[in-house]
Amino acid sequence: MSKDQEYNMQTQAGYDQPPPGYGQPQPGYGQPQPGYGQPQPGYGQPQPGYGQPQPGYGQPQPGYGQQYVASSTQVVLSQPAANTTIITTAIPKPQSYLALSILVMLCCNLIFGLIALIFSIMSDSDYSAGDHEGARSKGRVALWLNVAGIIISVILIIVLIVLYTVVFASAGLYYG
Numbered sequence: 001m002s003k004d005q006e007y008n009m010q011t012q013a014g015y016d017q018p019p020p021g022y023g024q025p026q027p028g029y030g031q032p033q034p035g036y037g038q039p040q041p042g043y044g045q046p047q048p049g050y051g052q053p054q055p056g057y058g059q060p061q062p063g064y065g066q067q068y069v070a071s072s073t074q075v076v077l078s079q080p081a082a083n084t085t086i087i088t089t090a091i092p093k094p095q096s097y098l099a100l101s102i103l104v105m106l107c108c109n110l111i112f113g114l115i116a117l118i119f120s121i122m123s124d125s126d127y128s129a130g131d132h133e134g135a136r137s138k139g140r141v142a143l144w145l146n147v148a149g150i151i152i153s154v155i156l157i158i159v160l161i162v163l164y165t166v167v168f169a170s171a172g173l174y175y176g
Contacts, residue, residue, distance in 0.1 A: 094136040096123040112149025116142045
């Protein structure tokens, strides 16, 4: 079906007619409102030298803004907008070791666990601010503080066990 046939079918079907009630003038529409439109004193007077068009400006360039008319239908030609695609790659969130820091702080070593917890929170804050390298480095510091806290606690427990067994074993010789 050609465009002319389609246009003729739409015209015959009444598609080009406005719905009933449209196009009727409304009462009071277009009438001046009382109190509006009165010029203010001192305003509205053109300043000397202003408002005069500059020579060479405002002249339409040839080929722009022209409209082509075909069979009483107004057709405006324009170039379609360019599609822009932005591709972003998501950088995965580095480990902050927050849960491990809380576990070390509560179960093993309060000092190292608390410092590791602070670095874990700072790692999350740096990632949220967009500093991915800072978040990664602070997460590594938190990990090593947690490991150090666990190792120191294990060594301390072993030393205490050995110390108590030696002390109690030697005390048993004297009181035994």
